[in-house]
Structures are given as C-alpha cells and as structure tokens.
Amino acid sequence: MMPLAELGRRRALSTAVAVGALLLSAPAATAAESLRTDTQLAPGVTYRSFEMSTAHGPVVGYLLTADLRVPSVELDLLHPGEVAARDEIPDMTNARGAIAGVNGDFFHISEEHEGVPATGSSVGPAIADGHDLKAAVPDGQRFGPALPAGTSTEDVFGVGVDRRARVSSLELDGMLRSGGRTAEISGLNQYALPVDGIGVYNADWGEVSRARAVCGTDDDRSAPCSEQTEEVVVRDGVVTAAQDRPGAGDIPTGTVVLVGREGGAAELEKLEVGDRVVVETHLSAADGPLDFAVGGFPILRDGRPLPGLDTGELAPRTAAGVSADGRTAYLLVVDGRSAASTGLSVRETADLLRSFGAVDGMNLDGGGSSTVAVREPGQDLATVRNVPSDGVLRPVANGVGIFSR
Numbered sequence: 001m002m003p004l005a006e007l008g009r010r011r012a013l014s015t016a017v018a019v020g021a022l023l024l025s026a027p028a029a030t031a032a033e034s035l036r037t038d039t040q041l042a043p044g045v046t047y048r049s050f051e052m053s054t055a056h057g058p059v060v061g062y063l064l065t066a067d068l069r070v071p072s073v074e075l076d077l078l079h080p081g082e083v084a085a086r087d088e089i090p091d092m093t094n095a096r097g098a099i100a101g102v103n104g105d106f107f108h109i110s111e112e113h114e115g116v117p118a119t120g121s122s123v124g125p126a127i128a129d130g131h132d133l134k135a136a137v138p139d140g141q142r143f144g145p146a147l148p149a150g151t152s153t154e155d156v157f158g159v160g161v162d163r164r165a166r167v168s169s170l171e172l173d174g175m176l177r178s179g180g181r182t183a184e185i186s187g188l189n190q191y192a193l194p195v196d197g198i199g200v201y202n203a204d205w206g207e208v209s210r211a212r213a214v215c216g217t218d219d220d221r222s223a224p225c226s227e228q229t230e231e232v233v234v235r236d237g238v239v240t241a242a243q244d245r246p247g248a249g250d251i252p253t254g255t256v257v258l259v260g261r262e263g264g265a266a267e268l269e270k271l272e273v274g275d276r277v278v279v280e281t282h283l284s285a286a287d288g289p290l291d292f293a294v295g296g297f298p299i300l301r302d303g304r305p306l307p308g309l310d311t312g313e314l315a316p317r318t319a320a321g322v323s324a325d326g327r328t329a330y331l332l333v334v335d336g337r338s339a340a341s342t343g344l345s346v347r348e349t350a351d352l353l354r355s356f357g358a359v360d361g362m363n364l365d366g367g368g369s370s371t372v373a374v375r376e377p378g379q380d381l382a383t384v385r386n387v388p389s390d391g392v393l394r395p396v397a398n399g400v401g402i403f404s405r
Contacts, residue, residue, distance in 0.1 A: 061334040123143060124295015125293055157364075176198065200258060231244075313346075321361035
C-alpha cells in the first residue's frame with residue numbers, strides 16, 4: 001500500500017500538471033503556485049482548490065472528484081423540494097445531507113411578459129433519486145449562452161442505474177387517454193410549453209402560477225402569451241374542473257393539472273367534468289435509464305471540445321465531466337469577474353475539464369450562480385468555498401450533490 005504522504009504528493013502533482021495543461025498562452029504554474037488545498041472528504045471523494053496564471057490574468061478554481069466505483073459514493077440532484085422554487089446551494093446541500101454540492105442548470109430568472117411571474121424553474125430535464133421531476137422547455141425558451149450546434153435543452157449530465165456517469169439527453173414520452181381519445185403530452189412541470197402542446201403539472205411543481213407556460217413560442221421567448229388556452233384539473237383519474245386560463249396554487253398529491261395552448265387547448269376543451277382520464281409521462285434516454293439528471297449544455301464530447309464554443313466572454317463557470325468509463329465524475333467551479341480571478345471562456349472551461357481527465361462534459365449555469373459548498377471531515381455543515389461574483393449567494397433552481405452513504 002502506498003504511504004499516505006506519497007499518495008498526497010502524487011495527488012498534488014497530478015492536479016498541478018492538469019492545471020498547467022490548460023491550453024492558454026501563459027507560462028505553466030508550478031505545483032506550489034497551483035495547488036491550494038487537496039482534501040479527501042470521504043472514501044472516493046476529493047476536493048481541491050487551485051490557482052493558475054493565464055494570458056488574461058489569474059484564475060481560481062475548485063474541483064470535486066467522485067469515484068463511483070466506491071459503493072458509498074453517489075451523485076444526486078439538489079433542489080428546493082419544488083420545481084418552481086429557488087434556494088442557495090449550501091442550504092440545499094445541508095438539507096440533503098450531501099458532503100459537497102455545486103449549482104446546476106440555467107433557470108427562469110426573469111420574465112418579459114407583464115403580470116406574469118418568473119417561476120425560478122430550471123430549463124432542462126431533472127431527475128432526483130430516480131423520480132422524474134420535469135422535462136425540457138423548447139430551445140427558443142431557454143436562458144443562458146447560445147447552444148452549441150447539435151445540442152438542445154434536452155441534454156443532461158447524469159448517472160445511470162448502472163452507476164456510470166454520462167452526458168446524455170432525456171426525451172419526454174407522454175400520453176393522455178379519455179373515452180377512446182388520445183392526445184400527446186409534450187410538457188412536464190416546465191415553465192414553457194411548445195406551441196400546440198399539453199403540459200402536466202403535479203405536486204412537484206409547487207404553488208407558483210402556471211401562466212408562464214403559455215407565453216412565448218418555440219423560437220421566441222418574448223413572443224406574446226397565447227390567447228387560446230385551457231386548464232383542466234384531474235383528481236384520482238377524474239376531471240373535476242376546467243377553466244380558460246392557467247391558474248396557481250398547490251397541487252395535491254393524486255391530482256394533476258393539464259395546461260394546453262392552441263391545438264393542445266382544443267384537445268383539452270373536449271374533456272368534461274366527470275370524464276375519466278389516464279395521464280402517463282416518462283423521461284427516457286436512449287443510452288439507458290438515469291437515476292439522476294440535471295440540464296445544461298454539452299461542451300466536451302469524446303475527448304474534444306465541441307466546435308464553435310465561445311472563446312471571448314470571461315465569466316465564473318460551473319461544469320461537470322465524466323471519465324471514459326463513466327466511473328469518475330468531475331465537478332468544476334471557477335471564480336470570475338474580479339482582480340483575483342478573471343474567469344474562463346466556455347472553450348477554456350472545456351479544455352480545463354479535459355485536462356483533469358474528463359472525456360465528456362457539460363456546461364452548467366455560471367456567472368453569479370456559480371457556487372461550490374463543501375463539508376470537510378469533522379464539520380457539521382457544508383460551507384461556501386468560492387467567491388460568488390454577485391457578492392452574495394444567488395438562490396438557484398437546482399444543483400449537483402455528492403453523497404457518501
């Protein structure tokens with residue numbers, strides 16, 4: 001067995017080499033300059049903080065590594081308990097008993113339509129502990145940087161039932177059946193529905209108004225809200241109420257609310273109080289079922305950064321990566337927009353993930369959302385380790401938690 005001192009030295013050297021390998025034109029940093037901390041949080045889980053010199057100034061970063069070959073190590077979604085809600089990463093990390101967490105998907109942070117509230121809901125699909133929480137909004141309804149070619153809001157970072165991490169995509173399969181009629185379900189607990197679509201909202205959504213679901217179009221987030229809408233309440237498989245406009249308020253367990261726009265509204269208008277209705281939804285991935293998933297957009301595929309990634313805008317970044325065998329997950333946060341840390345471009349973030357050993361990677365929400373919280377051995381609570389660029393913690397829709405069961 002390797003002595004602990006030698007193991008620590010090799011970890012430090014490995015981190016320094018990886019940081020120095022970032023494809024920037026500045027001289028590579030030395031090991032002493034690069035590595036700030038290197039801590040084993042639990043068997044199979046490490047936390048490292050580092051700094052490096054780049055052509056555009058210093059960058060401070062934080063790396064969490066999770067070895068999924070260790071049976072006690074798990075990744076899962078951090079969320080506030082409702083899809084249409086936000087909370088701070090350390091609060092969600094501690095509430096779930098995770099040893100570390102980073103922020104997750106981009107989210108509905110602001111709203112262009114007068115009188116329609118922002119929901120705080122995330123853009124992409126979300127699965128927590130094997131439970132489907134929500135599906136993806138149309139590409140044109142998203143928040144965040146431009147999507148790289150060949151990607152969509154359905155893309156996710158997740159872990160399969162086989163305990164292998166991966167960058168995948170999740171498609172919603174849904175159907176409504178009533179009296180011999182069928183209609184496709186095209187939304188699940190999401191802040192925007194596709195044109196002509198029908199969405200399902202259940203207890204996971206929360207009490208926030210569902211009005212935003214029928215605003216904008218598949219191509220234009222700021223387009224006017226639809227004038228043709230219908231909402232139907234189904235309790236224990238029976239229609240109990242209907243109205244022309246989407247409502248608000250808690251949805252009890254055993255109840256689903258169907259919201260339709262344009263053609264979807266026309267289908268819902270065929271339902272009457274007392275009709276029996278069957279509603280089925282499922283998020284499916286072509287490469288196998290996922291136990292956990294969070295949205296974002298891919299930046300690294302098969303060991304190569306995706307073509308056309310932004311190289312200009314420097315910002316705080318959060319990203320997730322996976323090793324070739326899917327057994328190692330990397331969660332990366334870098335500070336930005338300060339003299340102490342300039343941040344990275346999206347392309348540089350992909351390069352940095354690759355330098356640590358990731359072959360596939362996902363860009364998560366950045367800017368003022370970028371947050372990493374860590375609970376070290378002997379500590380009762382996880383605390384924030386980076387410097388949020390807003391000067392205060394930003395409540396976010398969800399995050400990625402590392403657990404040691």
